[in-house]
Amino acid sequence: MVGARGDNLVFLLCTPRSGSSLATAMLQNHGKLYAAQEMWLLLSxxxxxxxxxxxxxxxxxxxxxxxxxxxxxxxxxxxRAFALEAYNGLLRGEEAELVLDKSPRYYGLLEFLDVLFPQSRRIWLVRNPFAVLASYKKLGAQRGGSSDLEALLTGRSFDPKAADLTVGLLRYMRYFAAEDPLAYRLRYERLVxxxxxxxxxxxxxxxxxxEAGMERYGAAMDTPKAARFFSMGVGDPLLADHSAPHEDSxxxxxxxxxxxxxxxxxxxxxxxxxxxxxxGEEREAAEKLAGCRFAADPDESLLALRTEQxxxxxxxxxxxxxxxxxxxPDGAKAARLPEEGQAAGATGTAAAAEAEQLRLVVRALEQRLESGHRERERLRAELGAMKRKAARLKAAIPFGDRLARLASSYISGAGGRK
Structure with a gap:
């Protein structure tokens, strides 16, 4: 059962096309672990x-x-309460004790994840970024979509895949930068x-x-648990083409x-x-293939654009x-001491409640003010556009009058010559 702070909850974190469907297919073979292909629960x-x-x-x-x-x-x-009900609902009637939530775009809500479930275990699945990029290209070609990856990477318009490949990857890199007993780094190349x-x-x-044989996910596809997993129809569509990991890609x-x-x-x-x-070795190989050296620092302006988008x-x-x-899980938070000068007991409780109510009122008024400001700016822009349109029409009217007089004169003259 998943605990209130995330004990017995596991997050498999990575960017899309990193091999998470393969990892999940193998892990869900374990009798004590429940895994769905993808949930996206916290995002929703x-x-x-x-x-x-x-x-x-x-x-x-x-x-x-x-x-x-x-x-x-x-x-x-x-x-947190809703997610707990959902996670534990998945365990009802199951022998499993842990839930694995594999949702690649959780890089967008890492702060939210930590607040909700600080006791959860987090696995970071890492794959060579160039192999991830190639996987996007291969899948796009099979689906008949655009395979212009250079335009995807450098274009100014927003595409979630461009965020996955850049700011999403780097967010995970910073998130897992320090050692943590609840974090585990899994490398795709070693996994296969x-x-x-x-x-x-x-x-x-x-x-x-x-559990012996759990890596041979294809051998267990006829079991009810695996059948339900593969029936979800999300994740890597090519996963079912094989029955065990391979190094082809x-x-x-x-x-x-x-x-x-x-x-x-x-x-x-x-x-x-x-x-x-x-x-590092893959970087050197990429530089040799591209015929150029990569700067040490990333393209900060493009990353800032993707973040804002x-x-x-x-x-x-x-x-x-x-x-x-x-x-x-067994850690205890230190008791929060009252602020200096704050009364204790019932008086302090009443004062705190009143302060909280006042804070909510202030926040609501600030939001209404901000909303009103945005509305005024929208109306100003709309009014400006209308004024410019009116000015263009007004400027065109004299020209229209002159054109009408010239046309009338020409017609009259032509009629006279007849």
């Missing part, structure tokens, strides 16, 4: 707070309610080369024993990617990030250089 909960347009209207009202009217912490408590050994390490991290990027694509991606990430991820698209803003925070 956090989205409640955004002021995005809704089909039934009231986007601004919803935003003010969740971000202003609700007392601080209530939204997180409610989301030695699946049994790597799965044994993951199981020990989760407090489980390795480890070096395929060298053939699939063009020089321009390799050069563009290397310049965006920068050599230091590639080395920090543990892919993400915030505009989702309404979520990130903490810069955010790192993982956790809480061991």
């Amino acid at each position: 909960l956090l989205e409640l707070r955004s002021g995005r347009k809704r089909p039934y209207g009231g986007g601004a009202i919803v935003e003010r309610f969740y971000n202003g009217t609700l007392p601080e912490g209530t939204f997180e408590d409610a989301c 080369a030695d699946p049994r050994g790597e799965l044994d390490g993951v199981c020990r991290f989760l407090g489980l024993g390795y 480890v070096h395929a990027w060298k053939e699939l990617l063009t020089k321009r694509e390799i050069a563009a991606y290397g310049r965006i990430l920068g050599g230091r990030a590639l080395d920090g991820l543990g892919y 993400w915030a505009e698209a989702t309404g979520w803003r990130w903490t810069e250089a955010y790192r993982m925070t956790s809480e061991l």
